[in-house]
Amino acid sequence: MTIHQHEVLIIGAGMAGLRAAIEANKVADVAVLTKIFPTRSHSGAAQGGMAGALGNLDDDNWEFHMFDTVKGSDYLGDQDAIEIMCREAPELVYELEHMGTPFSRTPEGKIAQRRFGGHTLNFGEKPALRANYSADYTGHVVLHCLYDQCVKNSVRFYSEFLVTYLIIKDNVCRGVVAWDIRHGGLHVFHAKAVMFGTGGYGRAWRITTNAFANTGDGLGVALTAGLPLEDMEFVQFHPTGLYKSGILMTEGARGEGGYLKNKDEERFMKRYAPNLMELGPRDLVSRSIQTEIIEGRGAQTPEQKSKGIPGDFVWLDVTHLGEAKLREVLPQIFDLSKNFVGVDPAKAPVPIQPTAHYSMGGIPVNAAGRVVCDAKNTEVRGLYAAGECACMSIHGANRLGCNSTLDATFHGRQTGRTIARDIGNLTYEDLPPEAAQEAQAQIDWYYKATGKENLYDIRGDLQDTMQKNLGIFREAKGLEAQLQILGELKKRFSNISLKDKSQEFNTELQEAIELGNLLSFAETIVVGALARQECRGAHWRTDHPARDDAKWLKHTLAYREEGKIRLDYKPVVITRFQPKERKY
Amino acid sequence: MKITFKVYRFDPQSGKAPYLQDFPVEVTPGMTILDALGEIKAHQDGTLVYRRSCRSGICGSCAMKINGFNRLACETQALLLKQSVIHVEPLPGLKPIKDLAVDMEIFYEALARVKHWLINPDPPPTDKERYQSPEDFKKIEVSTSCILCASCTASCPSFWADKNYLGPAAILKAYRYSFDTRDKGFADRVGALDNKHGLWRCHTIMNCTDCCPKHINPTESICHLRRMTVENKY
Numbered sequence: 176m177t178i179h180q181h182e183v184l185i186i187g188a189g190m191a192g193l194r195a196a197i198e199a200n201k202v203a204d205v206a207v208l209t210k211i212f213p214t215r216s217h218s219g220a221a222q223g224g225m226a227g228a229l230g231n232l233d234d235d236n237w238e239f240h241m242f243d244t245v246k247g248s249d250y251l252g253d254q255d256a257i258e259i260m261c262r263e264a265p266e267l268v269y270e271l272e273h274m275g276t277p278f279s280r281t282p283e284g285k286i287a288q289r290r291f292g293g294h295t296l297n298f299g300e301k302p303a304l305r306a307n308y309s310a311d312y313t314g315h316v317v318l319h320c321l322y323d324q325c326v327k328n329s330v331r332f333y334s335e336f337l338v339t340y341l342i343i344k345d346n347v348c349r350g351v352v353a354w355d356i357r358h359g360g361l362h363v364f365h366a367k368a369v370m371f372g373t374g375g376y377g378r379a380w381r382i383t384t385n386a387f388a389n390t391g392d393g394l395g396v397a398l399t400a401g402l403p404l405e406d407m408e409f410v411q412f413h414p415t416g417l418y419k420s421g422i423l424m425t426e427g428a429r430g431e432g433g434y435l436k437n438k439d440e441e442r443f444m445k446r447y448a449p450n451l452m453e454l455g456p457r458d459l460v461s462r463s464i465q466t467e468i469i470e471g472r473g474a475q476t477p478e479q480k481s482k483g484i485p486g487d488f489v490w491l492d493v494t495h496l497g498e499a500k501l502r503e504v505l506p507q508i509f510d511l512s513k514n515f516v517g518v519d520p521a522k523a524p525v526p527i528q529p530t531a532h533y534s535m536g537g538i539p540v541n542a543a544g545r546v547v548c549d550a551k552n553t554e555v556r557g558l559y560a561a562g563e564c565a566c567m568s569i570h571g572a573n574r575l576g577c578n579s580t581l582d583a584t585f586h587g588r589q590t591g592r593t594i595a596r597d598i599g600n601l602t603y604e605d606l607p608p609e610a611a612q613e614a615q616a617q618i619d620w621y622y623k624a625t626g627k628e629n630l631y632d633i634r635g636d637l638q639d640t641m642q643k644n645l646g647i648f649r650e651a652k653g654l655e656a657q658l659q660i661l662g663e664l665k666k667r668f669s670n671i672s673l674k675d676k677s678q679e680f681n682t683e684l685q686e687a688i689e690l691g692n693l694l695s696f697a698e699t700i701v702v703g704a705l706a707r708q709e710c711r712g713a714h715w716r717t718d719h720p721a722r723d724d725a726k727w728l729k730h731t732l733a734y735r736e737e738g739k740i741r742l743d744y745k746p747v748v749i750t751r752f753q754p755k756e757r758k759y
Numbered sequence: 760m761k762i763t764f765k766v767y768r769f770d771p772q773s774g775k776a777p778y779l780q781d782f783p784v785e786v787t788p789g790m791t792i793l794d795a796l797g798e799i800k801a802h803q804d805g806t807l808v809y810r811r812s813c814r815s816g817i818c819g820s821c822a823m824k825i826n827g828f829n830r831l832a833c834e835t836q837a838l839l840l841k842q843s844v845i846h847v848e849p850l851p852g853l854k855p856i857k858d859l860a861v862d863m864e865i866f867y868e869a870l871a872r873v874k875h876w877l878i879n880p881d882p883p884p885t886d887k888e889r890y891q892s893p894e895d896f897k898k899i900e901v902s903t904s905c906i907l908c909a910s911c912t913a914s915c916p917s918f919w920a921d922k923n924y925l926g927p928a929a930i931l932k933a934y935r936y937s938f939d940t941r942d943k944g945f946a947d948r949v950g951a952l953d954n955k956h957g958l959w960r961c962h963t964i965m966n967c968t969d970c971c972p973k974h975i976n977p978t979e980s981i982c983h984l985r986r987m988t989v990e991n992k993y
Contacts, residue, residue: 211810211812211818211820212820212863212867214818214819214906214907215810215812215813215818215819215820216818217812217813217818219813219817219818219906220813220815220817220818266886268888269883269884269886269887269888272883272888272889273883273888273889274877275876275877275936275939275941275942277896277899277900277903277939278888278891278896279893279896279900280890280891280892280893280895280896281893282893283890284890284891284892284893285887285888285890286888309900309903310900312903312904315817315903315904315906316903316904319903319907320877323875323876323877324876326870326871326875326876327874327876357856386812386813386814386818387811387812387813387814388812388813419789420789420814420815422814422815423815506904507817507904510816510834511815511816514816514834514836515789515815515834516789629801629802631800631801631802632801673805674804674805674806675805675806677770677772677806679770679771679772679856679857680808680856680857680860681808682800682808682809683800683805683806
């Protein structure tokens with residue numbers, strides 16, 4: 176097995192990984208390991224903007240941003256970390272601009288800003304212009320800019336390497352084992368510091384904005400290595416995914432003035448968020464859409480209409496904005512609507528439905544970006560995480576739009592700086608020989624497996640059942656059923672076989688490993704959701720229909736021990752804003 | 760509707776020459792080429808290899824030659840091609856690795872040759888952005904939506920003939936930075952551009968512009984850079 180040694184190893188090349196690499200590369204030997212070429216990372220699919228109270232067009236300030244983020248999180252976000260991020264967000268956005276990120280501009284030439292859900296002026300008074308944007312390509316241009324900077328600074332990349340094993344012993348991280356997708360074979364990466372920036376896991380659902388790559392690999396290997404995952408029951412459904420595919424239609428469409436309408440062409444948000452209307456936070460807007468559909472006010476396809484079947488989507492209507500404006504500020508929305516639902520958004524409303532989008536939970540980290548492994552926040556030496564795969568927790572129970580691009584880039588930078596500070600005190604720790612053996616045995620298992628099950632059917636069944644039982648509305652019955660289903664799916668997974676037995680570019684093997692990860696951490700979502708008997712942010716229990724601060728104002732930690740999920744809890748950090756009822 | 764997908768198969772380890780394999784797929788409205796490949800891989804042949812990720816036209820992984828034209832598999836609907844047989848092959852001009860996956864190294868190396876990052880020795884303001892007018896942003900905006908899918912470079916006969924040619928994607932990147940009002944790096948890039956493997960290799964065939972999934976016109980960018988090169992020289 177080839178052994179590589181790098182002082183700093185970053186897993187994942189999205190916004191978090193690339194920004195961290197730029198920082199750590201200033202003082203250390205850095206390698207970035209990524210299962211897809213860096214610019215293919217799903218950060219590039221972010222469309223609408225990056226939050227930051229620049230105040231270019233109104234009297235915004237970072238305290239409003241902090242309040243909105245805390246309120247948006249349904250008070251589960253840790254306010255110490257939120258404060259730092261919101262305070263320093265403008266400087267981070269300026270820095271990206273200085274690096275060359277192309278932003279849309281105000282007439283004076285400043286960075287253009289638009290409205291976004293849940294972002295307000297003066298603690299909830301009216302929508303704020305806080306989303307810094309580049310048309311509807313914001314994630315794309317930031318990702319490419321960061322990649323360009325990495326190449327400029329000679330960051331070393333290992334593209335098309337899939338991490339399969341995290342080497343932790345005595346609470347010290349020593350490196351990882353990864354599969355070389357292109358050529359086949361395992362490689363050991365020996366490092367002083369390892370950072371995960373492996374992104375989200377939307378592929379556990381049928382209807383999702385997420386890329387095929389979003390299989391939560393970092394979470395899977397972390398859980399296997401004995402680390403807990405935090406707040407996994409909080410899964411964001413984006414209100415506006417294209418009907419059936421779930422492809423993202425940016426919240427920027429509503430930020431620019433778009434309407435949501437039901438089958439009666441009624442702007443139904445007036446019943447749910449009379450003040451902010453379509454610009455309510457995502458959990459609320461998604462629930463509102465789903466309620467319209469459940470109560471029979473969903474729009475219908477011609478086929479549904481003729482057969483008398485209730486509709487299962489609503490309309491995103493931007494026709495009143497006019498073609499010229501749409502082409503200027505939402506060009507990508509044009510192409511997506513035309514290519515995937517055959518609708519010209521300047522002429523007709525676009526059919527949309529809520530779609531699995533973002534994981535608020537993840538690998539627990541402290542505000543410095545160091546991974547912590549228990550309720551006492553004990554640090555794991557040499558291990559770091561940032562971006563969607565990490566849980567700091569910035570987003571608590573519900574993330575605001577534009578805060579993920581900010582979180583990933585900001586905490587990529589912060590964590591990169593932490594690593595740069597720590598690296599002098601870190602050493603290459605001994606590699607336990609069993610690590611490579613165990614990693615090899617896992618791979619060998621796939622090649623030797625001779626079962627009858629088809630891994631793609633298992634994946635499809637996982638997605639369908641998660642969609643049904645862990646959607647926007649949840650109840651004990653469905654959650655218990657899903658726990659049982661996961662057990663059955665795991666049993667079926669142990670009975671798969673691969674058609675492709677080759678080493679080189681075996682994407683079937685890759686998809687099998689990814690499915691193993693999906694099945695692994697999915698259990699933490701279900702167990703956490705079943706235990707949390709309240710409604711908070713994106714976690715909505717119809718059988719426990721209220722927030723319960725007395726019992727549940729706390730973070731969940733889920734461990735896998737002897738094949739079972741054990742839950743523990745830790746307190747929320749509350750500094751400036753005491754929990755209040757959440758109204759928009 | 761049943762469509763026959765004729766898919767390019769190649770495994771260097773097998774010692775066999777590349778061939779086209781037929782896969783019949785029941786195609787429903789809205790189904791994309793990528794959906795069809797997924798269906799083939801899941802239920803007909805798990806050994807089929809292709810790259811994909813976002814399936815929404817932004818990551819640039821799944822460019823391939825579909826019925827003779829370089830496109831993104833993810834945003835090409837099978838029924839809209841109005842053919843009962845659809846040929847799916849790897850991007851031309853790049854070395855096939857396995858089935859539909861190609862070696863992108865020379866494509867990425869060409870990018871690096873044009874120094875695809877902002878070059879400006881002047882320090883930026885400390886507490887605000889550099890200003891840029893909306894008109895100046897417009898000059899580079901479309902070029903910044905390039906997803907590096909390589910459809911353009913792989914459609915370019917000049918690139919097919921000269922693998923040292925930068926190709927339209929790399930030159931577009933040079934345009935994207937050189938025409939950014941915040942950049943002062945043209946002098947650093949011109950060496951890579953102003954030679955026979957650079958700007959002057961383009962014969963304005965415009966295949967790149969025809970096939971770009973993001974509606975970019977790389978040929979126009981090449982012409983702007985030629986003008987900039989000449990103006991800087993004389």
